[in-house]
Amino acid sequence: MNTNFKRLVVIGYGKAAGDILKYIADRRLDYAYQLEFIEHEIHALSVTENICTERGIPFQRIPEKEVLARYLDEIAERTLIVSASNNFLFPGALLEKENITIINFHNALLPNYPGRNAPSWVIYKGERETGITWHYVTAGVDEGKIIVQKRCEIGPDEKAYELTERLMNLACEGFAECFDTVLAESAQAVPQDLSGERRLYRSKEIPGDGFLNVAGDAEAAYRLLRCVDYGKSEIFPPLRLEIEGREAVVVRYRKVAPEKREEGEKLLFLPLRSGDFLKIKYRVL
């Protein structure tokens, strides 16, 4: 199969980057491109370096933004950059280079929920559906033409990390669907409708401003707890709450059946509409 792209550069971290890297590596049998991987953000459980070693893919760790920008700027060949779970913002000068094409995976259905932590915001807002978008990268954040989208429902108990995992799997499916047309430069990319009001979610924004109102709606509290739940990845700080006038933080939470309700120290039980309880363990500051 033919492509004008001589070089493919994958940038990202985590499962999506790893799976996409494997896919592109396997497709080297069909094309004659050179493949390399750049890890810009370091992740404690990352396995991408190992994937690179196993498959003979050049691996580089470039955490400094300026160094990465300079490295990419020096690329002279016709190159496709695949941005998969990557938070590096490509410099405008790079986007203007004719030999560079960049595609990015966004974990929401653009034009909705552009910016950071989209899985959190869709859960927080009580959306029932979300999905992924592969799009060309342009100067505006998450504004480029859409190459492919895949949809999925959001489960009533789904946590941010669970949804993120499903979206990463969808991203890999979507990538496999569009890979050949992107390489052939024949993808039917569709411009986004950016005419409506569009809110760009920024990295420092925390759903609910990071405060859990335990005296309010338990369903809303459950959504807030689930939407900031990335396990031990400190994407958001622990949620704050107020207990008898004292400030506290959430340690962990769980939905439990009524028969599992066991009162204990520093535990709250909020009744959910289903009859279950939202069990919250907290620590007073």
Place this chain on the structure above:
Amino acid sequence: MEEKVLEILEEYCEEALTYEGDNMMEEGIIDSFTVINIVSELEDAFDIEIDAKYVVAENFKNKAAILELVERLLEEA
């Protein structure tokens, strides 16, 4: 303690129970999302907090490493 840990492993990653090697993450037996689930279950089951510094591939390389981690955390608690 061991029985409870193995129960949790069985629920989230049955393969971990019979895995004999020492590289469960890199061999694709377990992924980072499964680790999050296991950590959450362990915290709840033993009423412990597992600090992010312990959530590294080395502590989840096989069943024995996970058991050792929980044992250590229970001793410290």
